[in-house]
Amino acid sequence: EAGVAQSPRYKIIEKRQSVAFWCNPISGHATLYWYQQILGQGQKLLIQFQNNGVVDDSQLPKDRFSAERLKGVDSTLKIQPAKLEDSAVYLCASSFSRVSGNTIYFGEGSWLTVV
Template sequence: EAGVAQSPRYKIIEKRQSVAFWCNPISGHATLYWYQQILGQGPKLLIQFQNNGVVDDSQLPKDRFSAERLKGVDSTLKIQPAKLEDSAVYLCASSQGTIGTGELFFGEGSRLTVL
Protein backbone atom coordinates (compact mmCIF):
# COMPACT_ATOMS: atom_id res chain seq x y z
CA GLU A 1 0.00 0.00 0.00
CA ALA A 2 1.43 3.35 -1.03
CA GLY A 3 1.99 5.82 1.80
CA VAL A 4 1.36 9.54 2.02
CA ALA A 5 3.36 11.34 -0.66
CA GLN A 6 4.67 14.86 -0.24
CA SER A 7 6.68 17.20 -2.43
CA PRO A 8 9.03 18.91 -2.53
CA ARG A 9 11.10 17.33 0.23
CA TYR A 10 13.21 20.44 0.65
CA LYS A 11 12.70 24.09 -0.23
CA ILE A 12 14.80 27.17 0.45
CA ILE A 13 13.31 30.62 -0.20
CA GLU A 14 13.89 34.23 0.74
CA LYS A 15 11.50 35.93 3.13
CA ARG A 16 8.46 37.51 1.45
CA GLN A 17 8.58 34.91 -1.32
CA SER A 18 5.87 32.32 -1.79
CA VAL A 19 5.98 28.53 -1.62
CA ALA A 20 3.56 25.67 -2.16
CA PHE A 21 3.60 22.13 -0.85
CA TRP A 22 1.69 19.21 -2.29
CA CYS A 23 0.29 16.13 -0.61
CA ASN A 24 -1.28 12.95 -1.93
CA PRO A 25 -2.90 10.94 0.87
CA ILE A 26 -3.37 7.20 1.11
CA SER A 27 -6.05 6.08 -1.30
CA GLY A 28 -9.49 6.06 0.27
CA HIS A 29 -8.57 8.14 3.31
CA ALA A 30 -11.28 10.71 3.90
CA THR A 31 -9.42 12.94 6.31
CA LEU A 32 -6.29 14.90 5.50
CA TYR A 33 -4.17 17.02 7.84
CA TRP A 34 -1.35 19.52 7.57
CA TYR A 35 0.93 19.82 10.59
CA GLN A 36 3.79 22.25 11.15
CA GLN A 37 6.85 20.98 13.03
CA ILE A 38 9.32 23.63 14.13
CA LEU A 39 12.76 22.38 15.09
CA GLY A 40 12.80 21.06 18.66
CA GLN A 41 9.01 21.05 19.00
CA GLY A 42 6.20 18.61 18.48
CA PRO A 43 4.03 18.99 15.38
CA LYS A 44 1.12 21.42 15.52
CA LEU A 45 -2.07 21.05 13.49
CA LEU A 46 -2.56 23.74 10.89
CA ILE A 47 -5.63 22.48 9.07
CA GLN A 48 -7.80 19.36 8.90
CA PHE A 49 -9.97 18.41 5.93
CA GLN A 50 -12.74 15.86 5.81
CA ASN A 51 -13.17 15.02 2.15
CA ASN A 52 -12.95 18.52 0.65
CA GLY A 53 -14.42 20.42 3.59
CA VAL A 54 -12.48 22.10 6.39
CA VAL A 55 -12.96 20.58 9.86
CA ASP A 56 -10.47 22.69 11.81
CA ASP A 57 -8.25 25.58 10.71
CA SER A 58 -8.14 27.42 14.02
CA GLN A 59 -4.33 27.48 14.11
CA LEU A 60 -3.75 28.36 10.47
CA PRO A 61 -2.29 31.90 10.06
CA LYS A 62 -4.83 32.87 7.46
CA ASP A 63 -3.16 36.14 6.54
CA ARG A 64 -0.35 34.20 4.88
CA PHE A 65 -1.25 30.50 4.79
CA SER A 66 -3.87 28.90 2.62
CA ALA A 67 -4.76 25.30 1.88
CA GLU A 68 -7.15 23.51 -0.37
CA ARG A 69 -8.21 19.99 -1.07
CA LEU A 70 -9.91 19.90 -4.41
CA LYS A 71 -12.00 16.82 -5.23
CA GLY A 72 -11.32 15.46 -1.77
CA VAL A 73 -8.01 13.83 -2.69
CA ASP A 74 -4.77 15.81 -3.16
CA SER A 75 -4.06 18.92 -1.15
CA THR A 76 -1.81 21.94 -1.45
CA LEU A 77 -0.56 24.22 1.31
CA LYS A 78 0.62 27.67 0.29
CA ILE A 79 2.55 30.32 2.18
CA GLN A 80 2.59 33.87 0.82
CA PRO A 81 4.52 35.88 1.87
CA ALA A 82 6.87 33.70 3.89
CA LYS A 83 8.43 34.88 7.14
CA LEU A 84 11.58 33.66 8.86
CA GLU A 85 9.50 31.96 11.54
CA ASP A 86 7.82 29.77 8.91
CA SER A 87 11.01 27.71 8.69
CA ALA A 88 9.78 24.25 9.67
CA VAL A 89 8.88 20.82 8.41
CA TYR A 90 5.37 20.65 6.97
CA LEU A 91 3.85 17.25 7.54
CA CYS A 92 0.88 15.90 5.69
CA ALA A 93 -1.11 13.06 7.20
CA SER A 94 -4.25 11.14 6.38
CA SER A 95 -6.64 8.87 8.22
CA GLN A 96 -9.35 6.47 7.21
CA GLY A 97 -12.32 7.61 9.26
CA THR A 98 -14.38 10.72 8.82
CA ILE A 99 -13.73 11.80 12.39
CA GLY A 100 -10.54 9.92 12.99
CA THR A 101 -9.27 7.37 15.45
CA GLY A 102 -6.02 9.09 16.32
CA GLU A 103 -4.17 6.77 13.96
CA LEU A 104 -2.75 9.07 11.37
CA PHE A 105 -0.43 8.09 8.58
CA PHE A 106 2.23 10.70 8.00
CA GLY A 107 4.31 11.57 4.98
CA GLU A 108 8.03 12.24 5.27
CA GLY A 109 7.47 15.98 5.31
CA SER A 110 8.55 19.04 3.36
CA ARG A 111 11.37 20.96 5.00
CA LEU A 112 11.15 24.72 4.44
CA THR A 113 14.01 27.10 5.12
CA VAL A 114 13.25 30.82 4.91
CA LEU A 115 16.33 33.06 4.63
Protein backbone atom coordinates in the same frame (compact mmCIF):
# COMPACT_ATOMS: atom_id res chain seq x y z
CA GLU B 1 -0.14 0.07 -0.27
CA ALA B 2 1.34 3.42 -1.26
CA GLY B 3 1.95 5.83 1.60
CA VAL B 4 1.30 9.55 1.90
CA ALA B 5 3.29 11.35 -0.78
CA GLN B 6 4.63 14.87 -0.34
CA SER B 7 6.61 17.21 -2.53
CA PRO B 8 8.95 18.92 -2.62
CA ARG B 9 11.03 17.29 0.12
CA TYR B 10 13.24 20.34 0.59
CA LYS B 11 12.79 24.00 -0.25
CA ILE B 12 14.88 27.07 0.50
CA ILE B 13 13.35 30.46 -0.22
CA GLU B 14 13.94 34.06 0.72
CA LYS B 15 11.59 35.85 3.08
CA ARG B 16 8.60 37.42 1.37
CA GLN B 17 8.68 34.81 -1.39
CA SER B 18 5.93 32.25 -1.81
CA VAL B 19 6.02 28.46 -1.65
CA ALA B 20 3.56 25.63 -2.23
CA PHE B 21 3.59 22.10 -0.91
CA TRP B 22 1.64 19.23 -2.38
CA CYS B 23 0.26 16.14 -0.67
CA ASN B 24 -1.36 12.99 -2.02
CA PRO B 25 -2.94 10.96 0.79
CA ILE B 26 -3.44 7.23 0.96
CA SER B 27 -6.19 6.14 -1.39
CA GLY B 28 -9.58 6.06 0.29
CA HIS B 29 -8.60 8.21 3.24
CA ALA B 30 -11.23 10.86 3.84
CA THR B 31 -9.32 12.86 6.43
CA LEU B 32 -6.25 14.89 5.53
CA TYR B 33 -4.09 16.91 7.91
CA TRP B 34 -1.33 19.49 7.53
CA TYR B 35 0.99 19.87 10.51
CA GLN B 36 3.81 22.31 11.11
CA GLN B 37 6.72 20.86 13.07
CA ILE B 38 9.34 23.22 14.49
CA LEU B 39 12.32 21.73 16.27
CA GLY B 40 11.88 22.11 20.01
CA GLN B 41 8.32 23.38 19.73
CA GLY B 42 6.38 20.28 18.88
CA GLN B 43 3.86 19.78 16.17
CA LYS B 44 0.95 22.06 15.41
CA LEU B 45 -2.15 21.18 13.39
CA LEU B 46 -2.57 23.82 10.70
CA ILE B 47 -5.63 22.47 8.97
CA GLN B 48 -7.75 19.33 8.85
CA PHE B 49 -9.95 18.35 5.92
CA GLN B 50 -12.77 15.84 5.85
CA ASN B 51 -13.10 15.03 2.16
CA ASN B 52 -13.00 18.49 0.57
CA GLY B 53 -14.40 20.37 3.56
CA VAL B 54 -12.41 22.09 6.29
CA VAL B 55 -12.95 20.62 9.77
CA ASP B 56 -10.43 22.69 11.71
CA ASP B 57 -8.23 25.58 10.61
CA SER B 58 -8.11 27.40 13.94
CA GLN B 59 -4.30 27.47 14.05
CA LEU B 60 -3.72 28.36 10.40
CA PRO B 61 -2.23 31.88 10.01
CA LYS B 62 -4.76 32.86 7.41
CA ASP B 63 -3.07 36.13 6.51
CA ARG B 64 -0.28 34.17 4.83
CA PHE B 65 -1.20 30.48 4.77
CA SER B 66 -3.85 28.86 2.61
CA ALA B 67 -4.75 25.26 1.87
CA GLU B 68 -7.17 23.54 -0.40
CA ARG B 69 -8.38 20.04 -1.18
CA LEU B 70 -10.65 20.74 -4.09
CA LYS B 71 -11.59 17.24 -5.18
CA GLY B 72 -11.28 15.59 -1.79
CA VAL B 73 -8.09 13.79 -2.71
CA ASP B 74 -4.78 15.62 -2.94
CA SER B 75 -4.10 18.91 -1.21
CA THR B 76 -1.92 21.99 -1.54
CA LEU B 77 -0.58 24.18 1.25
CA LYS B 78 0.65 27.64 0.26
CA ILE B 79 2.59 30.26 2.15
CA GLN B 80 2.65 33.80 0.77
CA PRO B 81 4.62 35.79 1.78
CA ALA B 82 6.97 33.62 3.81
CA LYS B 83 8.57 34.80 7.04
CA LEU B 84 11.73 33.55 8.74
CA GLU B 85 9.65 31.90 11.48
CA ASP B 86 7.92 29.72 8.88
CA SER B 87 11.07 27.60 8.66
CA ALA B 88 9.80 24.19 9.67
CA VAL B 89 8.88 20.75 8.49
CA TYR B 90 5.41 20.62 6.98
CA LEU B 91 3.90 17.20 7.50
CA CYS B 92 0.91 15.93 5.61
CA ALA B 93 -1.03 13.02 7.05
CA SER B 94 -4.17 11.09 6.28
CA SER B 95 -6.54 8.71 8.00
CA PHE B 96 -9.56 6.68 7.01
CA SER B 97 -11.77 8.73 9.30
CA ARG B 98 -11.40 11.26 12.10
CA VAL B 99 -12.74 9.19 14.95
CA SER B 100 -10.73 8.67 18.09
CA GLY B 101 -8.02 6.03 17.89
CA ASN B 102 -7.82 6.04 14.11
CA THR B 103 -4.37 5.41 12.70
CA ILE B 104 -2.90 8.49 11.09
CA TYR B 105 -0.29 7.96 8.43
CA PHE B 106 2.30 10.65 7.85
CA GLY B 107 4.28 11.58 4.79
CA GLU B 108 8.02 12.17 4.97
CA GLY B 109 7.54 15.90 5.26
CA SER B 110 8.50 18.99 3.31
CA TRP B 111 11.43 20.80 4.88
CA LEU B 112 11.23 24.57 4.44
CA THR B 113 14.04 26.98 5.17
CA VAL B 114 13.31 30.69 4.87
CA VAL B 115 16.40 32.88 4.66
